């Protein structure tokens with residue numbers, strides 16, 4: 369369930385199961401860009417307003433499905449599905465929830481809504497990538513190959529201890 373004051377809007381139609389962005393809300397792309405920059409400020413993400421805005425514009429242009437959530441203060445969250453494997457698969461990218469609204473199920477709900485849109489579009493598989501650029505888990509700073517599945521099975525949080533696989 370979403371908090372009562374949060375409304376979800378579909379920017380790029382998967383197949384139209386959600387309400388579209390309401391007319392007269394032209395500032396959402398800037399707000400979405402600010403959200404992306406705040407969530408992913410590192411060099412691998414969107415360290416400048418320009419990079420963040422370019423990503424939002426790219427998502428508007430190319431994402432098969434783009435869903436935003438808004439509250440009275442603006443864009444709270446966004447998630448997108450990008451077509452892969454000639455449309456049979458969607459890549460979930462990106463997923464971002466504004467810091468002051470985290471931990472209340474908004475991220476989970478957006479992922480569920482994206483999955484519902486994927487199903488409506490006849491897509492049966494969703495993929496996503498993740499990384500550990502700060503060596504905060506057992507796979508940070510090393511290759512997960514060989515034996516990727518075993519390494520991932522043993523994945524654990526090492527916080528600041530920088531433990532390695534034994």
Ligand SMILES: CC(C)(COP(=O)(O)OP(=O)(O)OC[C@H]1O[C@@H](n2cnc3c(N)ncnc32)[C@H](O)[C@@H]1OP(=O)(O)O)[C@@H](O)C(=O)NCCC(=O)NCCS
Pocket residue numbers: 407408462463464465466469470471472473474475476477
């Ligand atoms: C990750 C993120 C999207 C989660 O959004 P959220 O609205 O706070 O998530 P929810 O409240 O729906 O929580 C969903 C689940 O994820 C877990 N979770 C949330 N943030 C987490 C984190 N940083 N690390 C590990 N687990 C986390 C919650 O405990 C919850 O687990 P449960 O279902 O077993 O209870 C949000 O913290 C965020 O935008 N972070 C910055 C950007 C980012 O890292 N995006 C994802 C990588 S692309």
